[in-house]
Amino acid sequence: xxxxxxxxxxxxxxxxxxxxxxxxxxxxxxxxxxxxxxxxxxxxxxxxxxxxxxxxxxxxxxxxxxxxxxxxxxxxxxxxxxxxxxxxxxxxxxxxxxxxxxxxxxxxxxxxxxxxxxxxxxxxxxxxxxxxxxxxxxxxxxxxxxxxxxxxxxxxxxxxxxxxxxxxxxxxxxxxxxxxxxxxxxxxxxxxxxxxxxxxxxxxxxxxxxxxxxxxxxxxxxxxxxxxxxxxxxxxxxxxxxxxxxxxxxxxxxxxxxx
Amino acid sequence: xxxxxxxxxxxxxxxxxxxxxxxxxxxxxxxxxxxxxxxxxxxxxxxxxxxxxxxxxxxxxxxxxxxxxxxxxxxxxxxxxxxxxxxxxxxxxxxxxxxxxxxxxxxxxxxxxxxxxxxxxxxxxxxxxxxxxxxxxxxxxxxxxxxxxxxxxxxxxxxxxxxxxxxxxxxxxxxxxxxxxxxxxxxxxxxxxxxxxxxxxxxxxxxxxxxxxxxxxxxxxxxxxxxxxxxxxxxxxxxxxxxxxxxxxxxxxxxxxxxxxxxxxxxxxxxxxxxxxxxxxxxxxxxxxxxxxxxxxxxxxxxxxxxxxxxxxxx
Numbered sequence: 405x406x407x408x409x410x411x412x413x414x415x416x417x418x419x420x421x422x423x424x425x426x427x428x429x430x431x432x433x434x435x436x437x438x439x440x441x442x443x444x445x446x447x448x449x450x451x452x453x454x455x456x457x458x459x460x461x462x463x464x465x466x467x468x469x470x471x472x473x474x475x476x477x478x479x480x481x482x483x484x485x486x487x488x489x490x491x492x493x494x495x496x497x498x499x500x501x502x503x504x505x506x507x508x509x510x511x512x513x514x515x516x517x518x519x520x521x522x523x524x525x526x527x528x529x530x531x532x533x534x535x536x537x538x539x540x541x542x543x544x545x546x547x548x549x550x551x552x553x554x555x556x557x558x559x560x561x562x563x564x565x566x567x568x569x570x571x572x573x574x575x576x577x578x579x580x581x582x583x584x585x586x587x588x589x590x591x592x593x594x595x596x597x598x599x600x601x602x603x604x605x606x607x608x609x610x611x612x613x614x615x616x617x618x619x620x621x622x623x624x625x626x627x628x629x630x631x632x633x634x635x636x637x638x639x640x641x642x643x644x645x646x647x648x649x650x651x652x653x654x655x656x657x658x659x660x661x662x663x
Numbered sequence: 664x665x666x667x668x669x670x671x672x673x674x675x676x677x678x679x680x681x682x683x684x685x686x687x688x689x690x691x692x693x694x695x696x697x698x699x700x701x702x703x704x705x706x707x708x709x710x711x712x713x714x715x716x717x718x719x720x721x722x723x724x725x726x727x728x729x730x731x732x733x734x735x736x737x738x739x740x741x742x743x744x745x746x747x748x749x750x751x752x753x754x755x756x757x758x759x760x761x762x763x764x765x766x767x768x769x770x771x772x773x774x775x776x777x778x779x780x781x782x783x784x785x786x787x788x789x790x791x792x793x794x795x796x797x798x799x800x801x802x803x804x805x806x807x808x809x810x811x812x813x814x815x816x817x818x819x820x821x822x823x824x825x826x827x828x829x830x831x832x833x834x835x836x837x838x839x840x841x842x843x844x845x846x847x848x849x850x851x852x853x854x855x856x857x858x859x860x861x862x863x864x865x866x867x868x869x870x871x872x873x874x875x876x877x878x879x880x881x882x883x884x885x886x887x888x889x890x891x892x893x894x895x896x897x898x899x900x901x902x903x904x905x906x907x908x909x910x911x912x913x914x915x916x917x918x919x920x921x922x923x924x925x926x927x928x929x930x931x932x933x934x935x936x937x938x939x940x941x942x943x944x945x946x947x948x949x950x951x952x953x954x955x956x957x958x959x960x961x962x963x964x965x966x967x968x969x970x971x972x973x974x975x976x977x978x
Contacts, residue, residue, distance in 0.1 A: 570842040630797045
């Protein structure tokens with residue numbers, strides 16, 4: 405079985421985000437990393453390998469040159485190979501263009517199972533998995549909190565807003581996983597060393613047959629006109645409870661008409 | 664009649680508040696066309712749906728892709744000026760697939776939508792709500808997933824024209840099978856994302872049994888119950904109540920954090936609340952940096968007294 409895990413190189417959430425002149429997220433001039441939520445998807449792929457060692461796992465990303473770091477990190481956790489779609493024409497791509505390019509790469513990689521995180525930790529739109537499923541005409545099983553693959557069928561459990569659901573689909577299929585699905589393994593020293601020898605291919609848009617005018621800032625379906633930092637919330641009043649704290653709080657809630 | 668498609672959720676005719684908010688927003692942009700399944704609830708006309716398009720299908724209920732097909736079929740017939748969905752996982756999936764199918768552009772997590780010279784102007788909060796973003800769809804049909812509480816739903820009664828269409832799900836729509844679906848028992852409390860008041864508990868509660876305090880306080884205020892990731896990971900409260908980056912993002916009128924320190928992941932899910940109140944024994948906890956009002960003290964003392972005080976004032 406072939407699994408492809410789609411991963412993303414994101415600005416380190418601990419650092420202050422920066423934006424380009426075109427109001428897109430600056431991924432080139434800030435410290436970046438493999439999106440933490442992607443590690444849960446990588447982990448699930450590796451668990452399939454643990455149970456079925458003939459499974460082949462490829463990590464796939466679309467991003468600037470530095471995005472290779474995210475692939476090396478995923479390879480250090482495990483898996484066999486990585487593909488990095490990188491092309492100057494991709495700068496400023498929105499979710500639609502990213503999904504278009506990932507879909508083109510997935511058509512070449514022909515996986516039985518596509519694994520994604522529930523969302524990225526930067527844009528956080530959670531759109532790309534469903535867009536990929538649509539492009540590739542795959543059944544989608546999203547926001548999984550449990551996943552299992554057996555005899556050509558993938559099953560997931562998920563907590564929807566009003567119900568707990570079990571979904572199933574025949575492979576090939578696309579699954580996105582939440583951070584409830586099980587803690588990702590930490591790369592071992594051996595894993596980090598082994599990752600350096602694993603195949604990491606770089607593909608361009610031409611390799612994939614995606615016209616450059618369908619991606620990048622110029623083709624973006626969505627445009628950001630303005631980004632402004634929200635003023636930090638000013639801390640208000642704090643009282644030390646000396647037995648009267650609840651009374652003071654009730655007073656506050658009453659003046660705000662909550663009680 | 665070009666219009667604004669509004670994907671409406673209702674349970675046996677009871678239209679959810681987020682759907683009424685979408686109709687209210689749609690009126691700003693054009694002619695609201697409500698799209699729903701089963702029946703045409705009266706509330707849709709009361710909130711300005713000029714047309715109600717009812718999808719008849721047994722399969723459409725649980726899974727998003729049938730809706731994608733239904734909306735795409737309707738769009739082929741009546742191309743919309745925009746499509747509005749809720750920014751739930753369900754609504755996002757529909758928005759994402761529909762955008763690919765219609766060649767539209769999607770904006771998610773809208774906290775405001777206004778008409779503009781080049782189509783709807785969407786306001787979003789990005790990066791743990793640290794930034795305000797205004798964006799629009801430059802190519803294709805604008806498809807906008809809107810967060811609950813983006814607007815106060817206001818009635819504008821009309822007599823809607825009701826149309827019906829039978830959906831015959833295509834093969835692709837049926838490939839994901841719902842093997843089982845167990846609907847959670849209703850708590851009788853408002854839903855977390857749409858509640859005006861949210862009371863959340865964290866690690867400070869020290870055990871699952873003490874969440875009764877949070878539930879009592881939520882009930883006294885007519886609010887929903889939330890929980891921090893620490894409390895959920897400890898198994899004290901169901902994950903569906905987790906407020907934060909990978910749980911639910913809320914933006915109520917009042918957010919009351921009890922025994923929650925205010926880690927960045929939690930703040931990402933609540934710091935846009937209009938008023939924030941914190942009760943925590945650690946005066947250095949980061950939650951106090953956000954709180955409009957804070958009580959530094961033992962929650963096991965403060966919360967019962969607060970409940971008594973609320974009861975006394977109501978008596």
